[in-house]
Amino acid sequence: MPNKPFAITLKPGTSLANLTGTWRTTRPVYLDRLPPCNNACPAGENIQGWLFHAESGDYEQAWRVLVQDNPLPAVMGRVCYHPCEGACNRGQLDSPVGINSVERFLGDEAIKLGWKFNAPATASGKKVLVVGAGPSGLSAAYHLARMGHQVEIHEAGPLAGGMMRFGIPKYRLPREVLDAEVQRILDMGVTLKLNTKVENIALSMKQHGFDAAFLAVGAHIGKRTFIPSGDAAHIIDAVSVLRSMEGEDKPMLGRKVIVYGGGNTAIDVARSVKRMGAEPIVVYRRTRDKAPAHDFEIEEALQEGVMIKWLSTIKQADAGAITVEKMALDDKGYPQPTGEFETLEADSVVLALGQDVDLSLLEGVSGLEIVDGTVQVSPNMMTGHPGIFAGGDMVPSERTVTVAVGHGKKAALNINAWLNDATYEPAPKHELAGFDKINPWYYSDADKTVRPMLDIIRRQTSFDEVQGGLDETNALFEARRCLSCGNCFECDNCYGVCPDNAVIKLGPGKRFKFNYDYCKGCGMCATECPCGAIKMVPEET
């Protein structure tokens, strides 16, 4: 500034010469943290990831991100017990995001609009046998097909779906939904052989030249218990009852049906027979809060008029009646007999005491380890026999559709690696985006959208689906309740709140970066980031 008077005129913006970044003792860094929903999902879904697309109304892209992990969203949106919602940070603000209902909406949109899976990768030339067309087998088949392997599913039953068809009642999962999602997997070129029971896995693999096998035969044998009974007592297991609901011949149970057990299967049976006009009574030895069934299912059953006798065991079953003994919980919460008895009318007793696995196909296979009737697998889902993997209800784990789907995916990844003489190394998990990482101020207040429920009379008398779905408007609303925990959703807060203009905006979809020449390390961006996608780390000295 040669012609300007000394110290009177300064050039605009010349403070850029002063690199205030040297003041910094801690620096902000962008990171992706693990959203609690993703962390809780047994199927390993990137929930936050697909909700992100649903938020902007791009449902197809949302669905495509979803099915990268789970090929059965419309099924999931109905039968999953959504542990994601239990973990959702929004639950600490008002109520969790209705992840499950948005998933169902996406699944239903896909069926309605006929979205198909992307074509598989180039053929690998490897053949994989999947035994069982339940959720685990279907999931494995889908993922293996996507990786380019030739997949054949051998299913012992007459239809695909496994427990999704023969265990879960229609009022929770309409069969046309299941059929549509199974068909979409088969459309990828997966071969399904029905009524094909694998008697001997080693033999089947050898005969048909399979390079690997994934076993997912489920647990279809109803557990029995000893109940002293007269000759005329009608005792039947829950799996058989639910399976026969699918066929032409509905089970003959009579009017007074006692269901013995406190799990989801017991509730499913009771609600199913209620719909057939019977009067079910569930008998369970412990209390409601100790019952393994999900509380909302118990609640829905009670609403439909299912009777439940808590703290009761069956001592004796005779024709037309049973004797139950009242129990009391001891200090440790175990039920103890009280010596008080009661007689209940009973035309039949349905045992819903859990299920066992039919392991007959494994006879003669070397290296297997069976504990408590389940096949032991290593962390990569492989049994003790190289090349034979297993998952779903036949391995030790929680027995839900979602867990099974997760097993299928995990097994597929490991089978793929094994077929390529490699080891599958999952990417290290990001640190958890707990509620303490969230700045809740920035989120609009909005309570969860409640899904419509079928009216009670139709619930008691028909197998129509109980829970309705969301429509486009409220699905979008529900998606937009997502806090996007731990993952930048480009709200521009960091860009706006920096007093030093030290955040560079890279444009839509490209997020931001810091200009460390000027960032003083005040940390405002990290504090005001709504979703916890910025972390302050000590500056290296």
Add this chain to the structure above:
Amino acid sequence: MGFQAVKFYQTGTFTVGNRLLAPDERSLQSVETRSNSINSGHRACQGCGEALGARYAIDAAMAESNNQLIAANATGCLEVFSTPYPESSWQVPWIHSLFGNAAAVATGIAAAMKVKGRPEVRVVAQGGDGGTTDIGFGCLSGMFERNDDVLYICYDNEGYMNTGVQRSSATPPAARTATTMPVGPEPGNVFGQGKNVPEIAMAHGIPYVATATVADLRDLEYKVRKAMKMHGARYIHIFVPCPLGWGTASHDTIRMARMAKESGTFPVFEAEYGEVTGVLKIRHKIPVEEYMKPQRRFAHLFGKNAHPETVARIQAIADRNIRKYGLLEDEGN
């Protein structure tokens, strides 16, 4: 409040931007082409509320005046940290004269522009609370009284900060400063003194008076833009927390401003011709204690030798603000 608050698009209008909103519904600060009136390299402390507030306000004024803006600046933090010789952070025509005459300088510029036939050139004056409520108060009142065509923006950080945190007439009661020590039976700044300049400005009957905070960007931008659409004397009082003077963490500046508003300590409103026309409602009401506790200037009121009666007096002031301005949503609403 005046700007259209968007009810539910994930973060609505709470965040700076929002990819779910149409571009013209996003804040000015979310746009890459914002003028960045005060550039990087300025020497404000880490987490300075005033540097942030000045960029928010002047960027908005620039946008509204099609970049035809001149800014006069009082002495104070903003002047000192933005223009240490030989550097300037300003990317707008900017002038500094004395501590107390920013309003008069701006008045002169506005008059000059009128004489030169440049009606498109708009003038803002800006200063801290010291330069506004104390030292420049006479010039400011004169500017109001003459209804000069100037928008005066006060960045209120409740004290003289760059000279070592002395009390101003905007320092809140009981606060510790270098000149109001936390000693004696009634420690810190006295109750019942100081001045409420937004209300004094309203008493001049000028076209527009508003308060704002750095925690409510959309509201702040709306008010600056609205003021720039008007002519005559206008006054905006922006609450800008000071990590240094208040003894707060540098990352908590916006949080402190938010809590000041949410506790009722700092009422956010706008007024035209001396009448209140709108208030920014409290969203999640908090007690003043929650706002005061993170600030070391109030530390003597808590802990071992606590003064709960003093905190209660401050709460009463906040409650009075809430009543007076109607800061809570109506019952049943």
